[in-house]
Amino acid sequence: MTSDPEVTAQPTDRRQRILQVASELFATRGYDGTSMRDVSEACAISKSLLYHHFANKEDLYRNIVLSSAGNLYDYVRDRVPTEGSAADKIRAFMLVTAEFFDKHRWAWIAATTAFWSAGESELRQTRLVKRDSFEQHLRSLLQEGIDNGEFGPMDVAMTGRLILSSLNWMYKWYNPEKSKTPQDIAGIYFDTLLNGLAVRPA
Template identity: 45%
Template sequence: MATRRPTADTASEAETPRPRVDNRQKQIIDIACRLFARRGYEGTSLRDISEEAQITKAALYYHFPNKEALYHRIVLDSLRALIDSVRAAVDVAPTALDKVRQFMLVTADFMDADRDSWMAGSNAFWMGSESETRAMAIALRNEYETLLRTCIDEAIKSGEFRPGNVALTGRFLLSALTQISRWHKPNGPMSTREVIEEYLDMAFHGLQAPARN
């Protein structure tokens, strides 16, 4: 039986590398993350994602059975990565004041590194339905906020912060982080970290000038 020789077309097909499954999945996640960040969960459809990725909806379903599963992956992975990064920095900070500072600066670095993940994660808290993703995201958010409150409480007990309402202080500092994405431009004159450093200086030292002698 004669051996079939590959034609130019079949040889070309054999030489063309096919996307690895994990690479394709990462591509889908990156595209979906960007769309969720800009349009929100309700404003993004699986068709939008598949068209942007230049794949069929059937191919998209191979990786993620529905939009909820895809959003679940993006939001929860992002929040877990943020918490892990912040906790690692806080654990090695030498003082309670440094722990608060590192909490804020590492979060700022996270925003600078992946603004879309931050925005997509923030949108999870405004989803109208009581979804599993929203419930799990809120649990992770509470873990994140509790970590900051613990640092603030330590700073008060160590005498580095004056006595005050720990929960309210935490909300004050967190509002600096959560609101910055509404106005800050990634390509602007200041990075998110530089803005937060300015905010921390205001928070730690106040705005009132020292009294003149």
């Protein structure tokens, strides 16, 4: 019997904990600025136990990127309703993306910022494929709204970019301690995009 937390913690919990701690380190110090030693110290575990879970820093980072950007596409696809107006679906798309950002903020930031240093890797390619599917989903909803007469004519690709820019940029300024929730912000963005700034005739 032992009460050493290194031994008694469930492996899945410990793995999750390592991913969370490492996400925050990568997010705040960058990929180059974070070492495996930093991660093991921040988790209060030995380096050998850390290496038991992740082969090296790249492997650890890969798992963070795939758990955030990688799952966003599936997460959103599973939660956007298939019935209703295109506007309702796009609203859901935006709010669910914001919810995902809220839940996985450090991993999201780590994937967005540190990624730059990762170069033209296979990981980058995997992520880009997921990103393309995500963007394609949004474009199909915009096209649906044009086809059914809800929306006026538009450049679908650029409108999709505009919507995603609003959500993607949030990592840079959002402060959970003094702001609305990401979901509230996404709701305000949606209303603005749907109705526009200009006064509508009564």
